[in-house]
Amino acid sequence: MNDALCVDAGAVTEALTLEEQAQVRAVLVTHSHMDHVASLPFLVENVFGRALGPLEVLAPEDVLVSLRTHLFNDALWPDFSQIAGERGPSVTFRPVPVGVPFSADGITATAVRVSHVVPTYGYVLSDEKSSVVFSGDTGPTEELWAVARRTPRLKALFVECSFPSDLQRIADVSRHLTPATLHAEMAKFPDVPIFLYHMKPPALARLTAEIAALGKPRLRVLVDDDALTF
Ligand SMILES: [Zn+2]
Numbered sequence: 001m002n003d004a005l006c007v008d009a010g011a012v013t014e015a016l017t018l019e020e021q022a023q024v025r026a027v028l029v030t031h032s033h034m035d036h037v038a039s040l041p042f043l044v045e046n047v048f049g050r051a052l053g054p055l056e057v058l059a060p061e062d063v064l065v066s067l068r069t070h071l072f073n074d075a076l077w078p079d080f081s082q083i084a085g086e087r088g089p090s091v092t093f094r095p096v097p098v099g100v101p102f103s104a105d106g107i108t109a110t111a112v113r114v115s116h117v118v119p120t121y122g123y124v125l126s127d128e129k130s131s132v133v134f135s136g137d138t139g140p141t142e143e144l145w146a147v148a149r150r151t152p153r154l155k156a157l158f159v160e161c162s163f164p165s166d167l168q169r170i171a172d173v174s175r176h177l178t179p180a181t182l183h184a185e186m187a188k189f190p191d192v193p194i195f196l197y198h199m200k201p202p203a204l205a206r207l208t209a210e211i212a213a214l215g216k217p218r219l220r221v222l223v224d225d226d227a228l229t230f
Pocket residue numbers: 031033116137
């Protein structure tokens with residue numbers, strides 16, 4: 001929707017150039033797991049001095065508490081929100097409400113709790129033209145899809161699909177989707193294109209084949225460097 005807002009920061013510093021990273025003004029975090037925040041410390045460092053003001057990290061309070069307790073804790077990485085240069089700190093942490101729209105760098109966002117092993121939120125993102133939904137990491141869930149069904153101008157869902165169906169038990173205990181549980185979840189989805197992500201790399205080929213075997217043209221596997229405009 002714009003170049004200034006990221007959902008999660010698992011590999012932002014690997015995927016974007018330094019100039020592109022400096023355009024990022026805000027990161028909406030779905031949850032505290034490493035594959036979603038691993039590059040956040042380096043993003044904060046890389047944009048410092050290049051950007052006009054602090055990078056804003058936004059998430060509901062329980063996610064921010066986890067990030068500040070376990071990552072930006074002066075042991076794994078400095079708490080840069082407490083270290084101010086001439087232009088102020090390089091990062092600020094902003095708690096956002098759950099279920100109530102808030103503004104994030106020109107985008108209206110709503111956090112909706114989903115079903116994962118730590119506090120995790122999907123996000124509905126809207127501008128004046130369109131809306132999209134990001135699932136975050138989740139197993140089968142209800143509220144996010146109910147919100148999606150009543151979201152106007154919805155253009156796409158971005159939905160996790162982590163494990164192939166022979167790892168269903170792992171997916172269930174770690175609260176993720178497989179093509180089988182995704183297929184069941186689709187009954188709750190509004191009728192828009194579905195972009196799948198969060199495939200576990202060793203299982204990518206099997207996952208892609210299983211998804212194709214579902215025979216659902218609305219499903220598309222998101223690959224690195226895909227650029228989509230809504
Ligand atoms: Zn997770």
